[in-house]
Amino acid sequence: MLRPGGGPVRVLVVDDEAPLVELLSMALRYEGWEVRSAGDGAGAVRRARDFRPDAVVLDMMLPDMDGLAVLGRLRCELPDVPVLFLTAKDSVEDRIAGLTAGGDDYVTKPFSLEEVVARLRGLIRRSGTAAAAVRDESLLAVGDLTLDEDSHEVARGGEGIHLTATEFELLRFLMRNPRRVLSKAQILDRVWSYDFGGKANVVELYISYLRRKIDAGRPPMIHTRRGAGYLIKPGG
Amino acid sequence: MLRPGGGPVRVLVVDDEAPLVELLSMALRYEGWEVRSAGDGAGAVRRARDFRPDAVVLDMMLPDMDGLAVLGRLRCELPDVPVLFLTAKDSVEDRIAGLTAGGDDYVTKPFSLEEVVARLRGLIRRSGTAAAAVRDESLLAVGDLTLDEDSHEVARGGEGIHLTATEFELLRFLMRNPRRVLSKAQILDRVWSYDFGGKANVVELYISYLRRKIDAGRPPMIHTRRGAGYLIKPGG
């Protein structure tokens, strides 16, 4: 996960909602990346100049400038840096249209951290700038279980398995953290949107779904640590 | 995708509408090419002199000079460089028609990125200058499905299939990204014109059309990933 130069991947987060910046920063630092943030367009451009990030997370709704204007200024400083846009659900069609085509990407608010991290990882992998740093293939593997982040294909022992969108996200999170206990709260924070208002036992439910599809008959890979959470690990 | 000399293909984008330059630059960089831009004719000539592009994307409507004048000056600097003209729909197509005879090409605004990239690729391939750099055949193949980007011919299992323009562009985009889930937003951005204001369910509609023509009876190659997007892949 290191850049060619040697240091960690650098990400600049630009959003005016402080709690959101906080949330994102923590999640990205958890990935081992170096994070700086800015609360408005002017600050973003300033930060970009000296921080030289490998990727930018940019809210399209900033107090001082239009999102496109910020983007323009950023491109002056960093012509090739990939940008992940954050946007309200209903504004997608108008303003983002076209932008993602260049290789940039976007997620709509409210998003799940898992999704932001996954997209950012994809952007960086494809951008070439710090590509060598994230040259994990798009294929995750734990034991005989594999998950392809590009094709969204999952297989155990060569046999394909169909997962729904939520099941897929949950499994991806587990497989990104093999042999590590993840609490239900962590999972909820990470896989479900940050404004999810439902009951916490959806996690139990979806773990149950996953087991039925992934562990069916075979030696189980998804384990419960009572009172702590769940973890995935191969074999014994 | 590298030039004979060694570096990436170099493209100069000339247009006075900043957002459009932005859009194009991103899309072309995403192709792995090196991009410089200019906002008027004078700038274009200056840039061409020291950047020495392998191809030029030139808006015919510039503030300071007539498109033809710019073309003339460009030819002084770069006698053999191929040019892709951008022109308004209603503008005189006769004048352009003569120009394209020389090996150049044009697209009308509003265009789709998929089309611009494809034409540019064709121009460069045919120009010889950086031809070796783009020697991907013009023939795409996924399983027994083939698509020729030059002749626009599509066939499955040897049997020819007639597609409309939009269907063709959509299929080309899918086939350029085989085994990869493409979201409806990504598809819209890339295949439809940048100013398309319609609903995202045209994508569903055209996927439906494509399936009818391509998957009819045979084992399906176009797959839906509910909640994620579509992908094309051969066989199983």
Added chain:
DNA sequence: CTGGTTTCTCAGGGGATTCACAGGAACGGG
């Protein structure tokens, strides 16, 4: 101008997905 083709909107329907609820099973401490 006319008829055919192509693009796109709209709306209905069907099936997949998500989630709450609740009863039962498993666990662990005393």
Added chain:
DNA sequence: CCCGTTCCTGTGAATCCCCTGAGAAACCAG
């Protein structure tokens, strides 16, 4: 061994997403 807690999972309802037919509008060729 008993009991409270935690976890598992069947059921069912609401919702969402996707597919497709029908037809209007735009476009094109003759």
